[in-house]
Structure formats: structure tokens, C-alpha cells
Amino acid sequence: MKLLFAPWGNPTGWRELFYEFEGEKVKSSTSLRILQETIEPDKTIIVGLDTLAEEGSNYKEVKESAEKKIKEYVSKFGLKNYDILIAPGIGAFPSGIFHGDALDYYYNIIAKVSLNLLEYSDNTLDIHLDLTHGINYQTILTYRAIKEVLELFSIFKEIKFKAYNADPSLPVATDKLFMNIIEGTQSAPKPFDRRIGQRRTIEPIDLNPEERRKLFEKDLMCIREIRTSEILAFIGALYNGLPLALFRFYPDVNNLKEIISKTIEVYENHMDVWYKEKLNVRRNVKITEDFKVYVFAYLIATLLEASHLISCQKKEVTLPEIEKLKSSLFKFDERFKVRIEDDIHVLRKNLKNKDINKWQIYNEILEASLGEPDKRNFLAHSGFERNIVEIKKDEEELFLRYNEDKIETIADYCQSGLK
């Protein structure tokens, strides 16, 4: 699946000139034409700003107005097979003034690009990003958001990534611009590593006490329904290479999905929109870093399910299931894979010829003395700490689980290293 993303500023003034790439030459007002012809993407996604809007009595209409403008130019430029994604911008323009936090754009792109990419079940995603027409903070934040999302996807899929920028253009100097590849790499897998702060996906900028109470105690109530420590243990299980914990702390995907859609909905409901000489949009809340954590937890859980690795929380797991996770998931980082492999090897060796008819603590089976769990041991040995892992043998099949009395401690260990 080949996707071409492109952040766009205001297309009104774009001059028609010759774009050159890979021996082809196309006259157009946008670099997307030649990229569509040479790359042949299955879909082009134009990332536009709501600041293009010229009218609207509420935010829904503002977004529609911005989208309409982009559609008008897309059709004028003769682009095909495209989607438009509108995200919140800031600044004062001839037709409108937009107040809010610059990073709202970034968090919106994180969520929207994530949901967009989840639609494709392909094992390989070929992502192209044309930065030619982005403006100001938009270019860098689109780049950063897409790169971060791709780092996570790269754990599960092969992700190719290329970024483009046309030559700098000055009307007087040339009517021919080359398309430059400014980045061209295999996207490298990187597990997500952030903590949740205040358990708030949205922070007030300008709300009265009553509105604040409604925001946190009603609108975003769904955040309270999910246990922060278990979400972070889940994120940490991937980050620290802990297969058994990844099964144990697999979260409620629907709840995470609700947090994401509810946050976007609540965010868009907290804007003042009015017309006085020109369009005015003022955002009374801003999106926070916590939002990103929930989006990435959702991504990990959804991709684990889509890869047929884990589809629900599981307390008791067979050793072959853990081995499958090792070979199919943790292959993304050789450093994890060899360590888990080594720990499984030791585990098998230790338990060979042992009779284990009922659940027993690992250390009991080894006839070692039982002690308090040790964090270093837990992390250094893929979570197979001998005082908290319980083991059972059933028809020669080994089953593993954590001692549920210690689950708080285990969740805490899993979060180690998260920032």
C-alpha cells in the first residue's frame, strides 16, 4: 500500500510552473501532480488547516469551509484519488483569526494519521511525505507526528519512508523546480516510552469552574474507567520486552477508542466561533501529551490484534504463545529477541523432567527459597522473575501466569524506564 501525505498551506497563490522528478516534467501549481504521476500512490492524503476557512457559525461549518476550499483547488489542479484531513491551526489571516495552542495541530495529526493507517491491513506500507506546500509550524509538526506514528507501526510492519521538498522557489528566478528527496529510509521500529501525567487528555485554557467540572467529571469520564497503572504496564511491557506482561496487561481497546474519539469531540465542542469583520475562532481548551499516550496504547493493542498475536487480556499463557510473541513481535529488536530466547531456553532447561500438576511458584518448583520479587531480575530476564511467575504443566505443555497478589508490584516493574 502506497500512501502520499502532504501538508498544505493556502493554495490560493500557488504559481503554475514546471516540476521535475525522475526524468519526468509536469507543469502544475502543485508538486503533488508530478509525485502522483511518478510515485503512483494508492491514495493521496492532503493535510489542510482549518485556518483556510472563511465562514461558519460553528466549528463543524468552519471545518467544512476549509475543506471546501481545498477541494476547489484539488479539482482545479487535477489531482486524483485523494482524501482531505483538516486539523486545527492558529494565526491571523485576511479572512479569519484563530486562537489556540499550536500543538493541538500535532496531537490531531497523531490521532488522525494513526486511525488512517490502521485501515490498511498490508504488511508493507510505503509512505511518502511531500513537505513542499506546508507552512510554518505545520511542516515540522506534520513531519514529527507522522514519523512518530511510523516508528510504532514499524514494530509490526515493514515501513518505507520518503520525504520530499521542491527546490526553493522565487518567482523571478526560475519556472522550473526539482523535487528533492530530503529523507529516504526504512523507518526504524521504536517502542513508545511516555508516561501519563494528570490523566487529562485536555486542559482548560479559559473555562470557568463550572465548565471545568463538567469537562473532567462528565465529558471525559471515560478516562476514569481505565486503570492508568495497567495501561502503562502494557506500554512498558513492549518497551522492556516482557512477553507475559504484554498478555496480562492487554487493555480494553474499546475504552481507549472512546477516549480518543471523545477527546476530539470535546475539544471541538470547546471553541467559540463568531464573525466580526472576519471569522474568529477561539479554543478554550488544548490537547495534552496524555492524549498521545492513549493513542499509542490504542495503536499497540490494535496492531497486536491485527497481527494475530494478542486480542484480549490473558492471565494464563502457554510457553508456545510466548515463543510466538518472541519470534513474530520481538524480532523488531534483535536485542530483545536474543534475550527472551535465552530466558526461554533456561526456563525449558530448568523445568525439564519436573512434575508440575498444579500451579506452583517457579522458585518452589526449583526447590529454591521463596523471597520477595526482585526488580532487576524481573527486567533482566524478560519478566520471568522466579518469585512471582507461577507455572503449571498440562500434558507436557507449560503454562505461565503471574501471581495476582503481586500484580501491583509487577505493573510497577513493567513501567520502568518510561519517561
Next chain:
Amino acid sequence: MKLLFAPWGNPTGWRELFYEFEGEKVKSSTSLRILQETIEPDKTIIVGLDTLAEEGSNYKEVKESAEKKIKEYVSKFGLKNYDILIAPGIGAFPSGIFHGDALDYYYNIIAKVSLNLLEYSDNTLDIHLDLTHGINYQTILTYRAIKEVLELFSIFKEIKFKAYNADPSLPVATDKLFMNIIEGTQSAPKPFDRRIGQRRTIEPIDLNPEERRKLFEKDLMCIREIRTSEILAFIGALYNGLPLALFRFYPDVNNLKEIISKTIEVYENHMDVWYKEKLNVRRNVKITEDFKVYVFAYLIATLLEASHLISCQKKEVTLPEIEKLKSSLFKFDERFKVRIEDDIHVLRKNLKNKDINKWQIYNEILEASLGEPDKRNFLAHSGFERNIVEIKKDEEELFLRYNEDKIETIADYCQSGLK
């Protein structure tokens, strides 16, 4: 140490307006004024493009012409305490035409920012990046280069990072721009993970056979003097958390430094500069990804020395030296630290009460059978593979070294996971 970096396009047309940040308001043609007043950096580094040049009969003069122009505006804008760093750009402008590869800019920034940051011995670096005045590919490549360099520095120092961008500005709509923080984080440590390709820091774009031969067999001869497999083993030792290997493969720093300065010198010597209606600069070579690998190897080696951890190649190392590396260096990633700690713990336990008067293979000491080295074991246990590590005890002090007969195999294991 507080540093403010800022990529600049052409300052000629920048309009004077009000910049607002943190309650302050300053009238200026550049966002750097208000940032200098509020952040109070120890030094401001303006990253300019050589495409600002209007004259020059050789490349040195071209760079001087560009620098002169920036200096003129810096002084007009009343900025203080600054350095200027000129990097190669591309494009057609009213006063000049510049042909070459867009990524030359990126590789130049990687090298120049690295060398710049190495000048500061502080344990904390507070890096600010103002993207307001960058143009086109320059903004994204400056951002990417600085972020990548900081990821490496974060292994050794505490690095704070903030990026800024003023509101989008349209002359007709406002004369007041807010400075937005578009990224504000602790920079996260990330070991470098790339391989060397063709052992060429520079590739010809347009050279005849004779020039090519001179380039590779004379100008860049210094690259041949360093063993690729040992450089990669060194990079891999940090990437895979292998303390003994990091001592063993510590490279010749002067040789790496020569590769860097020679590459920049050779690059700048391979440009055609002429004047016909306007200034013309054509680059006949381009810088490659291999260059980046040598720069990062140099960075790692230099920072290890500056942190008083390793200052030269060392084949025989005491256990306390390894423990120091574990606590002082590998603390950057808890996942490495706990594993190395665990492996040292096992090593100490195994060797307690053993008499080891002369160098002996680890497995011999344990009275286990000697076998071929095992890659999984090597990587899963911090490089302490029992068939290739030799140990000696001297006055109760444990010494470790690798079996030099197997050093090629060991170098190969170390590179595991590099891309």
C-alpha cells in the same frame, strides 16, 4: 550552557513587527530578538545558507559573501553574542544558481553542530531551536540533524530541548506574532545504529575517471586507514550494551577526526564556481550516509573520553572498570543497566573462591566443556560469552579480555542489529 540555534533563509525582506513571548513584547524584524531577551542564551548560532551569496570567484569567497550578508542583518537587527554557520543550499535565486544534492545541507549540519556542541564540557545542555525564519527543506533538515545529534549527546549529558515557531505571518492581517513552543521535551537518549555502506563519505555526481580515482585513492585515503569492522563493532557495542567490547573496539579518534575534516575539505574543493549573468555554483560530488556514521563514531569516542570513561583502546579491563561503565554510561537505558548488572552479578558469583593465576577461558574456569562461541549468548549476556572471554585474578582483582584469535567473530557479533 544555553544555546539558541536558528536556521535563516534570506533576511532581506523581513518586516518589522511585534513579537510576543512569555508576557514580553519586542518590535523587531526577527524572532531572535525576543528569544534572546527571554531565554537569555549564552550563545546564538545562526545557520545560514550559502545561497545568500551574491559574488565569489571560488567557494571560499562564496561562503564569505553569504556570511557577510547575514552579519549585515544581524547587526541591523541588534542581535548579540552570535556565531554564524554557513551550509550548502540549492535552488535558483535572483542573485545566484546553486546545483547539488539537497542532503549535503543535512550532512554539513550534522558535522558542524556536532563539533560545535563538543566544545562545551557542561553536564547539561539547554538547546533552543527557533524555526521561524527557515525556508523550505532547510527547516526540516536542521531540525532533523540537530535532533539526531542531541539523541546521541543525551546518552552522556542531560539535554533539554525546545523548538519555537512564530505565528504564521501575513502582512495584511496582523503586526503582532506570538512565539509558539512547538516542542518542549527532555531529549531522549538513543544509541546510533547505522552501518557503513561503500566506505565512501563522498560520491561523484559529475567526475571523469581520472578525478574519481584521485578522489578515492588519494583525497579520501584516510578512510582506508581505519578498519570498518572495528568501527562498526564499536558503534554496535554501545547499541547492544556490551561494555568489554566498547573498551576493545575504541577507535583511533584522530583518524576519525581527519575523515570528517578531509571530507568537508574535499567536498568544498569539488565545486565549479563561475559568474554568468549571476553567480553559479555547481557541486560535482555529494556527501553520503557513510559520512554520518564516521561523525557519530567520532562523537561517541570523544564523549566517552570527555566523560572520563574510556580514552583509548583497551584489551584487558578490570571488573570495576566495567562496573563503572555500567553505572555511569549504561544508566542512559535502564534496560541495559539491569541486564549488565545481572550478568556481572552472575560472573562474580561464578568466580568466587576460584584460583585464576593466569589468563583462562571463562568456561575452562567453570570446568565446563569448551565450545564454539554462541552469538545469542554473547548478545543476551552483555558480551560475556563463556567461550571467548578470558579471565585472570590478580590480588583479588578480576581482569577480563576477549580471546584475540576470535576477534573477527566478536566484531561481527557486536554489529548485530545495526541497519
